[in-house]
Amino acid sequence: MEPVALPWGPPREERADAARNRAHLIGVAREMVAELGACNVTMDALAERAGLGKGTVFRRFGTRAGIFHAVLDEEEALFQHRVMTGPAPLGPGAPAAERLAAFGRARLEFLAAHLALARASLDVARPVPGQSPSLFHVRMLLAEACPDDALTGTLALQLVAALEGPVLLYLQRQDEGPLVVDDLITSWQVLVERLTAR
Protein backbone atom coordinates (compact mmCIF):
# COMPACT_ATOMS: atom_id res chain seq x y z
CA MET A 1 0.00 0.00 0.00
CA GLU A 2 1.28 3.43 -0.83
CA PRO A 3 1.28 6.33 1.61
CA VAL A 4 -1.50 8.52 0.31
CA ALA A 5 -1.49 12.18 1.18
CA LEU A 6 -4.70 12.34 3.13
CA PRO A 7 -6.88 15.33 2.33
CA TRP A 8 -7.48 15.92 6.03
CA GLY A 9 -4.78 15.75 8.63
CA PRO A 10 -2.78 18.77 9.71
CA PRO A 11 -2.85 21.20 6.80
CA ARG A 12 0.71 21.80 5.73
CA GLU A 13 1.91 24.99 7.13
CA GLU A 14 2.47 28.19 5.24
CA ARG A 15 5.43 28.47 2.95
CA ALA A 16 8.21 30.72 4.24
CA ASP A 17 7.56 33.49 1.73
CA ALA A 18 3.88 33.43 2.53
CA ALA A 19 4.55 33.73 6.23
CA ARG A 20 6.92 36.59 5.59
CA ASN A 21 4.33 38.40 3.52
CA ARG A 22 1.65 37.84 6.13
CA ALA A 23 3.80 39.37 8.83
CA HIS A 24 4.77 42.25 6.57
CA LEU A 25 1.17 42.93 5.60
CA ILE A 26 0.06 42.95 9.21
CA GLY A 27 2.78 45.44 10.02
CA VAL A 28 1.91 47.73 7.13
CA ALA A 29 -1.77 47.46 7.97
CA ARG A 30 -1.08 48.47 11.54
CA GLU A 31 0.85 51.50 10.34
CA MET A 32 -1.90 52.53 8.00
CA VAL A 33 -4.57 52.11 10.65
CA ALA A 34 -2.59 54.34 12.99
CA GLU A 35 -2.11 56.87 10.26
CA LEU A 36 -5.47 56.95 8.49
CA GLY A 37 -7.92 55.19 10.77
CA ALA A 38 -9.18 51.72 10.01
CA CYS A 39 -12.09 52.84 7.88
CA ASN A 40 -9.84 54.74 5.50
CA VAL A 41 -7.56 51.84 4.77
CA THR A 42 -8.30 50.32 1.39
CA MET A 43 -7.07 46.99 0.20
CA ASP A 44 -5.53 48.47 -2.91
CA ALA A 45 -3.60 51.01 -0.92
CA LEU A 46 -2.47 48.38 1.54
CA ALA A 47 -1.25 46.10 -1.24
CA GLU A 48 0.55 48.90 -2.96
CA ARG A 49 2.23 50.20 0.16
CA ALA A 50 3.30 46.68 1.05
CA GLY A 51 4.69 46.25 -2.45
CA LEU A 52 2.51 43.21 -3.08
CA GLY A 53 -0.36 42.32 -5.35
CA LYS A 54 -3.95 42.67 -4.30
CA GLY A 55 -4.47 39.00 -4.91
CA THR A 56 -1.88 38.19 -2.29
CA VAL A 57 -3.62 40.27 0.33
CA PHE A 58 -6.89 38.48 -0.21
CA ARG A 59 -5.31 35.07 -0.41
CA ARG A 60 -3.73 35.64 3.00
CA PHE A 61 -6.65 37.21 4.80
CA GLY A 62 -9.71 36.30 2.81
CA THR A 63 -11.59 39.45 3.43
CA ARG A 64 -11.19 43.07 4.39
CA ALA A 65 -12.36 42.28 7.90
CA GLY A 66 -9.81 39.48 7.95
CA ILE A 67 -6.87 41.86 7.92
CA PHE A 68 -8.11 43.92 10.79
CA HIS A 69 -8.88 40.75 12.64
CA ALA A 70 -5.30 39.64 12.14
CA VAL A 71 -3.95 42.95 13.36
CA LEU A 72 -6.19 42.83 16.40
CA ASP A 73 -5.23 39.23 17.05
CA GLU A 74 -1.73 40.23 17.99
CA GLU A 75 -3.05 42.52 20.72
CA GLU A 76 -5.55 39.88 21.65
CA ALA A 77 -2.76 37.40 22.28
CA LEU A 78 -1.22 39.75 24.82
CA PHE A 79 -4.60 40.15 26.45
CA GLN A 80 -5.12 36.41 26.59
CA HIS A 81 -1.75 36.05 28.16
CA ARG A 82 -2.68 38.40 30.96
CA VAL A 83 -5.87 36.42 31.50
CA MET A 84 -4.21 33.04 31.56
CA THR A 85 -1.07 33.74 33.49
CA GLY A 86 -1.29 37.24 34.93
CA PRO A 87 -2.03 38.20 38.52
CA ALA A 88 -5.43 37.54 40.09
CA PRO A 89 -8.25 38.40 39.95
CA LEU A 90 -7.92 38.66 36.16
CA GLY A 91 -5.50 35.79 36.13
CA PRO A 92 -5.98 32.50 37.95
CA GLY A 93 -6.22 32.31 41.71
CA ALA A 94 -9.37 34.24 42.56
CA PRO A 95 -12.88 32.78 42.87
CA ALA A 96 -14.65 32.40 39.55
CA ALA A 97 -17.19 35.13 40.19
CA GLU A 98 -14.46 37.64 40.89
CA ARG A 99 -12.51 36.57 37.87
CA LEU A 100 -15.60 37.03 35.76
CA ALA A 101 -16.06 40.57 36.99
CA ALA A 102 -12.39 41.34 36.43
CA PHE A 103 -12.54 39.82 32.98
CA GLY A 104 -15.44 42.07 32.04
CA ARG A 105 -13.63 45.16 33.15
CA ALA A 106 -10.46 44.23 31.32
CA ARG A 107 -12.31 43.20 28.21
CA LEU A 108 -14.29 46.44 28.04
CA GLU A 109 -11.14 48.45 28.46
CA PHE A 110 -9.48 46.40 25.77
CA LEU A 111 -12.34 46.89 23.34
CA ALA A 112 -12.55 50.59 24.07
CA ALA A 113 -8.84 50.91 23.44
CA HIS A 114 -9.14 49.17 20.08
CA LEU A 115 -12.61 50.25 19.11
CA ALA A 116 -12.08 51.12 15.49
CA LEU A 117 -10.08 47.99 14.86
CA ALA A 118 -12.59 45.77 16.64
CA ARG A 119 -15.43 47.18 14.61
CA ALA A 120 -13.55 46.87 11.36
CA SER A 121 -12.80 43.26 12.11
CA LEU A 122 -16.49 42.42 12.44
CA ASP A 123 -17.90 40.63 9.44
CA VAL A 124 -21.64 40.39 9.61
CA ALA A 125 -21.81 38.28 6.47
CA ARG A 126 -19.72 35.44 7.90
CA PRO A 127 -20.14 35.94 11.60
CA VAL A 128 -18.96 34.16 14.71
CA PRO A 129 -15.45 33.74 15.88
CA GLY A 130 -17.14 30.43 16.85
CA GLN A 131 -14.56 29.44 19.39
CA SER A 132 -13.49 32.88 20.40
CA PRO A 133 -11.21 32.85 23.41
CA SER A 134 -13.58 35.18 25.27
CA LEU A 135 -16.43 32.78 24.86
CA PHE A 136 -14.30 29.89 25.98
CA HIS A 137 -13.09 31.71 29.03
CA VAL A 138 -16.49 33.00 30.14
CA ARG A 139 -17.96 29.55 29.68
CA MET A 140 -15.28 28.07 31.88
CA LEU A 141 -15.65 30.64 34.65
CA LEU A 142 -19.40 30.41 34.55
CA ALA A 143 -19.34 26.64 34.84
CA GLU A 144 -17.06 27.03 37.82
CA ALA A 145 -19.18 29.71 39.47
CA CYS A 146 -22.50 27.96 38.90
CA PRO A 147 -21.60 24.27 38.77
CA ASP A 148 -25.18 23.06 39.02
CA ASP A 149 -26.54 25.10 36.13
CA ALA A 150 -27.50 23.47 32.92
CA LEU A 151 -27.22 25.62 29.79
CA THR A 152 -23.96 27.19 30.76
CA GLY A 153 -23.25 27.24 27.04
CA THR A 154 -25.96 29.61 25.89
CA LEU A 155 -25.75 31.66 29.04
CA ALA A 156 -22.08 32.22 28.36
CA LEU A 157 -22.96 33.28 24.83
CA GLN A 158 -25.38 35.81 26.20
CA LEU A 159 -22.85 37.14 28.67
CA VAL A 160 -20.23 37.61 26.02
CA ALA A 161 -22.79 39.40 23.90
CA ALA A 162 -23.70 41.58 26.87
CA LEU A 163 -20.05 42.42 27.23
CA GLU A 164 -19.06 43.04 23.64
CA GLY A 165 -22.34 43.94 21.98
CA PRO A 166 -22.85 47.37 23.49
CA VAL A 167 -19.41 48.50 22.44
CA LEU A 168 -19.39 46.87 19.02
CA LEU A 169 -22.96 47.46 17.94
CA TYR A 170 -24.84 49.91 20.04
CA LEU A 171 -22.40 52.50 21.27
CA GLN A 172 -22.76 55.48 19.00
CA ARG A 173 -19.53 57.34 18.70
CA GLN A 174 -16.02 56.91 19.89
CA ASP A 175 -15.96 60.28 21.64
CA GLU A 176 -18.74 59.50 24.06
CA GLY A 177 -16.61 56.50 24.96
CA PRO A 178 -14.92 56.71 28.35
CA LEU A 179 -17.91 57.67 30.44
CA VAL A 180 -20.18 55.05 28.98
CA VAL A 181 -17.49 52.42 29.26
CA ASP A 182 -17.12 53.15 32.95
CA ASP A 183 -20.85 52.69 33.40
CA LEU A 184 -20.75 49.49 31.39
CA ILE A 185 -18.03 48.16 33.66
CA THR A 186 -20.09 48.94 36.72
CA SER A 187 -23.27 47.39 35.44
CA TRP A 188 -21.36 44.34 34.25
CA GLN A 189 -20.26 43.88 37.83
CA VAL A 190 -23.85 44.08 39.01
CA LEU A 191 -24.84 41.56 36.38
CA VAL A 192 -22.19 39.07 37.38
CA GLU A 193 -22.76 39.49 41.10
CA ARG A 194 -26.45 38.74 40.88
CA LEU A 195 -26.00 35.97 38.39
CA THR A 196 -23.53 34.08 40.52
CA ALA A 197 -25.13 34.84 43.89
CA ARG A 198 -26.47 31.76 45.63
Add this chain to the structure above:
Amino acid sequence: MEPVALPWGPPREERADAARNRAHLIGVAREMVAELGACNVTMDALAERAGLGKGTVFRRFGTRAGIFHAVLDEEEALFQHRVMTGPAPLGPGAPAAERLAAFGRARLEFLAAHLALARASLDVARPVPGQSPSLFHVRMLLAEACPDDALTGTLALQLVAALEGPVLLYLQRQDEGPLVVDDLITSWQVLVERLTAR
Protein backbone atom coordinates in the same frame (compact mmCIF):
# COMPACT_ATOMS: atom_id res chain seq x y z
CA MET B 1 -41.77 90.19 11.65
CA GLU B 2 -42.17 87.64 8.96
CA PRO B 3 -42.91 83.99 9.63
CA VAL B 4 -39.61 82.34 8.93
CA ALA B 5 -39.55 78.68 7.99
CA LEU B 6 -37.50 77.41 10.89
CA PRO B 7 -34.84 74.91 9.97
CA TRP B 8 -35.91 72.68 12.82
CA GLY B 9 -39.47 71.93 13.74
CA PRO B 10 -41.40 69.02 12.28
CA PRO B 11 -39.72 68.18 8.97
CA ARG B 12 -42.30 68.49 6.21
CA GLU B 13 -43.61 65.12 5.40
CA GLU B 14 -42.87 63.16 2.27
CA ARG B 15 -44.46 64.17 -0.97
CA ALA B 16 -47.19 61.84 -2.17
CA ASP B 17 -45.14 60.38 -5.01
CA ALA B 18 -42.23 59.78 -2.70
CA ALA B 19 -44.43 57.97 -0.20
CA ARG B 20 -45.89 55.87 -3.01
CA ASN B 21 -42.45 54.91 -4.23
CA ARG B 22 -41.28 54.07 -0.73
CA ALA B 23 -44.20 51.72 -0.21
CA HIS B 24 -43.70 50.18 -3.63
CA LEU B 25 -39.99 49.65 -3.05
CA ILE B 26 -40.62 47.98 0.28
CA GLY B 27 -43.09 45.65 -1.38
CA VAL B 28 -40.75 44.73 -4.21
CA ALA B 29 -37.89 44.29 -1.75
CA ARG B 30 -40.00 41.93 0.31
CA GLU B 31 -40.79 39.87 -2.79
CA MET B 32 -37.16 39.70 -3.79
CA VAL B 33 -36.05 38.71 -0.31
CA ALA B 34 -38.57 35.88 -0.31
CA GLU B 35 -37.44 34.80 -3.74
CA LEU B 36 -33.67 35.18 -3.62
CA GLY B 37 -32.76 35.57 0.03
CA ALA B 38 -31.74 38.91 1.46
CA CYS B 39 -28.06 38.52 0.67
CA ASN B 40 -28.74 38.05 -3.04
CA VAL B 41 -30.78 41.20 -3.44
CA THR B 42 -28.78 43.96 -5.09
CA MET B 43 -29.78 47.59 -5.19
CA ASP B 44 -29.53 47.69 -8.97
CA ALA B 45 -31.83 44.74 -9.35
CA LEU B 46 -34.27 46.16 -6.85
CA ALA B 47 -34.39 49.51 -8.62
CA GLU B 48 -34.84 47.88 -11.98
CA ARG B 49 -37.57 45.51 -10.84
CA ALA B 50 -39.36 48.39 -9.15
CA GLY B 51 -39.11 50.42 -12.35
CA LEU B 52 -37.29 53.23 -10.58
CA GLY B 53 -33.85 54.77 -10.72
CA LYS B 54 -31.13 53.70 -8.37
CA GLY B 55 -30.82 57.22 -7.06
CA THR B 56 -34.38 57.04 -5.85
CA VAL B 57 -33.76 53.89 -3.89
CA PHE B 58 -30.82 55.41 -2.07
CA ARG B 59 -32.55 58.72 -1.50
CA ARG B 60 -35.41 56.90 0.20
CA PHE B 61 -33.43 54.41 2.26
CA GLY B 62 -29.93 55.80 2.46
CA THR B 63 -28.17 52.51 2.52
CA ARG B 64 -28.50 48.89 1.56
CA ALA B 65 -29.13 47.99 5.18
CA GLY B 66 -31.75 50.73 5.24
CA ILE B 67 -34.04 48.88 2.87
CA PHE B 68 -33.98 45.68 4.84
CA HIS B 69 -34.51 47.67 7.96
CA ALA B 70 -37.59 49.24 6.41
CA VAL B 71 -38.94 45.85 5.37
CA LEU B 72 -38.34 44.47 8.83
CA ASP B 73 -39.89 47.54 10.41
CA GLU B 74 -43.30 46.57 9.16
CA GLU B 75 -43.08 43.25 10.99
CA GLU B 76 -41.56 45.02 13.94
CA ALA B 77 -44.58 47.27 14.22
CA LEU B 78 -46.83 44.23 14.62
CA PHE B 79 -44.48 42.89 17.24
CA GLN B 80 -44.48 46.19 19.11
CA HIS B 81 -48.22 46.19 19.02
CA ARG B 82 -48.39 42.82 20.73
CA VAL B 83 -45.97 44.09 23.35
CA MET B 84 -47.82 47.30 24.04
CA THR B 85 -51.42 46.18 23.92
CA GLY B 86 -51.48 42.38 23.76
CA PRO B 87 -52.32 39.96 26.56
CA ALA B 88 -50.04 39.59 29.58
CA PRO B 89 -47.37 38.60 30.35
CA LEU B 90 -45.98 39.94 27.08
CA GLY B 91 -48.43 42.80 27.14
CA PRO B 92 -49.14 44.98 30.16
CA GLY B 93 -50.62 43.60 33.34
CA ALA B 94 -47.97 41.22 34.63
CA PRO B 95 -45.13 42.05 37.04
CA ALA B 96 -42.14 43.60 35.32
CA ALA B 97 -39.87 40.62 35.85
CA GLU B 98 -42.34 38.31 34.18
CA ARG B 99 -42.84 40.71 31.33
CA LEU B 100 -39.10 40.86 30.83
CA ALA B 101 -38.90 37.09 30.57
CA ALA B 102 -41.82 36.99 28.18
CA PHE B 103 -40.33 39.76 26.11
CA GLY B 104 -37.11 37.83 25.73
CA ARG B 105 -38.89 34.74 24.54
CA ALA B 106 -41.00 36.65 22.06
CA ARG B 107 -38.06 38.67 20.81
CA LEU B 108 -35.88 35.63 20.25
CA GLU B 109 -38.67 33.92 18.35
CA PHE B 110 -39.16 37.05 16.30
CA LEU B 111 -35.50 37.33 15.45
CA ALA B 112 -35.23 33.66 14.59
CA ALA B 113 -38.21 33.99 12.30
CA HIS B 114 -36.64 36.93 10.48
CA LEU B 115 -33.01 36.03 10.82
CA ALA B 116 -31.75 36.81 7.36
CA LEU B 117 -33.58 40.10 7.25
CA ALA B 118 -32.43 41.11 10.72
CA ARG B 119 -28.83 40.41 9.80
CA ALA B 120 -29.08 42.24 6.52
CA SER B 121 -30.49 45.26 8.28
CA LEU B 122 -27.45 45.54 10.52
CA ASP B 123 -25.05 48.25 9.50
CA VAL B 124 -21.78 48.01 11.33
CA ALA B 125 -20.47 51.20 9.76
CA ARG B 126 -23.25 53.41 11.14
CA PRO B 127 -24.42 51.39 14.09
CA VAL B 128 -27.03 51.80 16.78
CA PRO B 129 -30.72 52.04 16.31
CA GLY B 130 -30.00 54.44 19.22
CA GLN B 131 -33.55 54.57 20.41
CA SER B 132 -34.60 51.11 19.34
CA PRO B 133 -37.98 50.13 20.75
CA SER B 134 -36.47 47.03 22.32
CA LEU B 135 -33.98 49.07 24.24
CA PHE B 136 -36.66 51.45 25.37
CA HIS B 137 -38.91 48.67 26.53
CA VAL B 138 -36.23 46.73 28.38
CA ARG B 139 -35.09 49.89 30.08
CA MET B 140 -38.60 50.60 31.24
CA LEU B 141 -39.24 47.11 32.58
CA LEU B 142 -35.86 46.99 34.26
CA ALA B 143 -36.45 50.29 36.01
CA GLU B 144 -39.75 48.93 37.21
CA ALA B 145 -38.34 45.61 38.38
CA CYS B 146 -35.28 47.10 40.09
CA PRO B 147 -36.41 50.59 41.05
CA ASP B 148 -33.46 51.25 43.35
CA ASP B 149 -30.75 50.42 40.84
CA ALA B 150 -28.62 53.10 39.39
CA LEU B 151 -27.25 52.48 35.90
CA THR B 152 -30.44 51.00 34.56
CA GLY B 153 -29.42 52.55 31.28
CA THR B 154 -26.27 50.61 30.59
CA LEU B 155 -27.63 47.48 32.18
CA ALA B 156 -30.55 47.61 29.77
CA LEU B 157 -28.09 48.01 26.92
CA GLN B 158 -26.29 44.90 28.06
CA LEU B 159 -29.49 42.95 28.37
CA VAL B 160 -30.60 43.86 24.89
CA ALA B 161 -27.21 42.85 23.61
CA ALA B 162 -27.50 39.56 25.47
CA LEU B 163 -30.83 39.03 23.81
CA GLU B 164 -30.05 40.02 20.26
CA GLY B 165 -26.30 39.56 20.03
CA PRO B 166 -26.15 35.80 20.03
CA VAL B 167 -28.65 35.55 17.21
CA LEU B 168 -27.31 38.45 15.16
CA LEU B 169 -23.58 38.01 15.64
CA TYR B 170 -22.57 34.73 17.13
CA LEU B 171 -25.01 32.10 15.99
CA GLN B 172 -23.39 30.33 13.10
CA ARG B 173 -25.95 29.08 10.67
CA GLN B 174 -29.65 29.31 10.24
CA ASP B 175 -30.13 25.54 10.20
CA GLU B 176 -28.82 24.96 13.70
CA GLY B 177 -31.41 27.50 14.69
CA PRO B 178 -34.41 26.10 16.56
CA LEU B 179 -32.58 24.09 19.18
CA VAL B 180 -30.19 26.83 20.09
CA VAL B 181 -32.98 29.38 20.18
CA ASP B 182 -34.87 27.23 22.67
CA ASP B 183 -31.81 27.10 24.87
CA LEU B 184 -31.33 30.84 24.53
CA ILE B 185 -34.89 31.38 25.68
CA THR B 186 -34.34 29.20 28.72
CA SER B 187 -31.09 30.82 29.72
CA TRP B 188 -32.58 34.27 29.18
CA GLN B 189 -35.18 33.34 31.75
CA VAL B 190 -32.49 32.30 34.20
CA LEU B 191 -30.69 35.57 33.56
CA VAL B 192 -33.76 37.69 34.21
CA GLU B 193 -34.84 35.74 37.26
CA ARG B 194 -31.54 36.15 39.02
CA LEU B 195 -31.11 39.71 37.96
CA THR B 196 -34.46 40.79 39.36
CA ALA B 197 -34.43 38.58 42.44
CA ARG B 198 -34.24 40.52 45.69
Add this chain to the structure above:
DNA sequence: GACTCAAGCGGGGTACAGTCCATTTAGAGA
Protein backbone atom coordinates in the same frame (compact mmCIF):
# COMPACT_ATOMS: atom_id res chain seq x y z
C1' DG C 1 22.30 20.16 -8.60
C1' DA C 2 18.14 19.05 -11.45
C1' DC C 3 13.20 17.95 -11.40
C1' DT C 4 8.56 18.50 -9.92
C1' DC C 5 4.48 20.52 -8.50
C1' DA C 6 1.57 22.47 -5.04
C1' DA C 7 1.59 26.85 -2.99
C1' DG C 8 2.00 31.42 -3.77
C1' DC C 9 1.85 35.67 -6.60
C1' DG C 10 0.18 39.73 -9.47
C1' DG C 11 -2.84 42.66 -11.34
C1' DG C 12 -6.50 43.20 -14.73
C1' DG C 13 -11.50 42.23 -14.52
C1' DT C 14 -16.19 42.20 -12.36
C1' DA C 15 -19.96 43.48 -9.55
C1' DC C 16 -21.98 46.28 -6.54
C1' DA C 17 -22.78 50.25 -2.98
C1' DG C 18 -23.21 54.76 -2.91
C1' DT C 19 -22.74 59.90 -5.14
C1' DC C 20 -23.83 63.70 -8.24
C1' DC C 21 -26.34 66.72 -10.79
C1' DA C 22 -29.18 68.09 -14.69
C1' DT C 23 -34.02 67.46 -15.42
C1' DT C 24 -38.82 66.72 -13.97
C1' DT C 25 -42.82 67.20 -11.00
C1' DA C 26 -45.97 67.76 -6.88
C1' DG C 27 -48.56 70.78 -4.77
C1' DA C 28 -48.95 75.39 -2.20
C1' DG C 29 -50.29 80.01 -3.00
C1' DA C 30 -52.28 83.74 -5.97
Add this chain to the structure above:
DNA sequence: TCTCTAAATGGACTGTACCCCGCTTGAGTC
Protein backbone atom coordinates in the same frame (compact mmCIF):
# COMPACT_ATOMS: atom_id res chain seq x y z
C1' DT D 1 -55.71 77.88 -13.89
C1' DC D 2 -50.98 79.61 -13.71
C1' DT D 3 -46.63 80.21 -11.35
C1' DC D 4 -42.96 78.99 -8.59
C1' DT D 5 -39.91 76.28 -5.91
C1' DA D 6 -38.39 72.68 -3.02
C1' DA D 7 -38.56 67.86 -3.42
C1' DA D 8 -37.95 64.03 -6.13
C1' DT D 9 -36.08 61.48 -9.95
C1' DG D 10 -32.86 58.68 -13.08
C1' DG D 11 -28.93 56.92 -14.53
C1' DA D 12 -24.13 57.77 -15.63
C1' DC D 13 -20.09 57.84 -12.73
C1' DT D 14 -16.84 56.59 -8.97
C1' DG D 15 -14.48 53.88 -5.57
C1' DT D 16 -13.57 49.66 -3.67
C1' DA D 17 -14.05 44.68 -2.19
C1' DC D 18 -13.27 40.53 -4.09
C1' DC D 19 -12.44 36.92 -8.16
C1' DC D 20 -9.77 34.65 -11.71
C1' DC D 21 -6.16 32.58 -13.88
C1' DG D 22 -1.67 32.35 -16.15
C1' DC D 23 2.95 32.78 -14.40
C1' DT D 24 6.56 32.17 -10.70
C1' DT D 25 8.90 29.99 -6.87
C1' DG D 26 9.87 27.43 -2.47
C1' DA D 27 11.04 23.25 -0.91
C1' DG D 28 10.84 18.36 -1.00
C1' DT D 29 12.90 14.06 -3.64
C1' DC D 30 16.24 11.62 -6.31
